Amino acid sequence: MQYETVDFGKGLTLPCIQLDLTGSTDAPARRELKAQIYPLVDTKGGLLIRNTGIKDTRQYGEFLASIEFSHHSYVGGTNPRTEKGSGVYTATELPPSITIHSHQEMSYLDTIPDYVSFYCELPPNNGQKTNLFVDMRKFTANLSNELKSRYRGKRARLQRTLKSSEQEGFSQGEKSWQEALGTGDHQEAALIAQERGWELTWKDDDSLVILQGPARFFRTHLIHGELWCNQAMLINPVTSRRVAVRDGRLSDVEKLDQVRAEAPDTINQMFLENGNTIPDTDVESWYDLILEMETHFALEQGEVIILDNMLVAHGRGAFEGPRKMFAALGNRDSGESTMGAN
Ligand SMILES: [Fe+2]
Structure with a gap:
């Protein structure tokens, strides 16, 4: 799969493609995406998809289904969220005045989702950079x-x-x-x-x-x-x-x-x-x-990102005005976990 590499800042770079995700799931580019997305995310840490054409959570859920995104349960999770159907949740219901510090999803538990995905339906105004990311390989090093x-x-x-x-x-x-x-x-x-x-x-x-x-x-x-x-x-x-x-x-x-x-x-x-x-x-x-290594990014309208939950931590900065961001948590379908017994 051809992709460009986007510099998110603070040493984090991720692959990025531009692809309409509302068309036929049988188109060659979609078949290629489905076949290659998980190995790419496992290796590079994530994939940003721009110009998707996705307008609502139903289309986002349909896209996830088309790549056989295997949903991970949020039972026992700490974040107040509303399920919108098809395994899609509001990213958070916490008030905008509160920063959600960068974290690996559900890592207060021993079993965590392998992937976390976000879909931006409405970015906050004035280019507020509310998507926080940390490269956890560099952090650990x-x-x-x-x-x-x-x-x-x-x-x-x-x-x-x-x-x-x-x-x-x-x-x-x-x-x-x-x-x-x-x-x-x-x-x-x-x-x-x-x-x-x-x-x-x-x-x-x-x-x-x-x-x-x-x-x-x-x-x-x-x-x-x-x-x-x-x-x-x-x-x-x-x-x-x-x-x-x-x-x-x-x-x-x-x-x-x-x-x-x-x-x-x-x-x-x-x-x-x-x-x-x-x-x-x-x-x-x-x-x-982690604060020193945290980069601030702004997902744009219709953009979808899929992250390897161990490799890239995510968070949400405090902001003002409206913002609509949705999330889904996924497992590696093969049953093969990236987490060995440690
Ligand atoms: Fe989270």
Whole structure:
């Protein structure tokens, strides 16, 4: 497949093609795309498709079906999302004032999607660059060897307190346990958790403490070898505070400081498998590096990108005005995972 290479900045380059994705799925260019897209993404980290002609989520879903995109379940996911059908979700329902720091999708769990795709239906105005990306091969190479050696072979667990959607004070943009587990039935929720090794504890007010994982810090990519692949430093009060400061959300900073002082157990956070917290200094050095390596990009109207979820981290910058971005999560169809036992 002929492609050009686009420089996304901060050392990240990805292949890019221009292709109408609304025409016949049997056209030679589409057949070639279907045959070559996954090996290309596995090798290069992603593929950007421009001038697709896609106008809505139905067409995006049809395109994904035409390349046999194998959808990955979002059960247990942290991000508030709405499913639009055919495995297509809103990218996030979090308010525009909040930066979603760069991450590898669902890497607070041990089983993650191999691919993450985005479709831009409406870019934010004035060229605001809201798509954040990090080349995780370069990131891993730049992490200090001393830090890497301490986390190699280790795992972390995510502890969250999720309110009930029935609960007083439940707010829009917040994720309920019913939404996170895809059911409102306590027994069904318990079964879902049991199958995955998660621990559930309901409180008297029907809020739920969920302990997920454990998830590896390092995983082995089929082609590119060992990579940092975990959100333990991200889902941490030190990072939450720095992101809030970055966004200028000073009332959130105050609120976080208060909760940290008064009820630290209620903060969503990843712990080491042995229950220890991650040292603040490690979180700080992880944050400093990933922030330094994060590039800001603007997907244009109708553009579709498919990323290898381990090779390229993604996020969303804070923005103003309307924006419509959709996402889909995929698995390698062959059943061959890029993640070896590590
Ligand atoms: Fe994400």
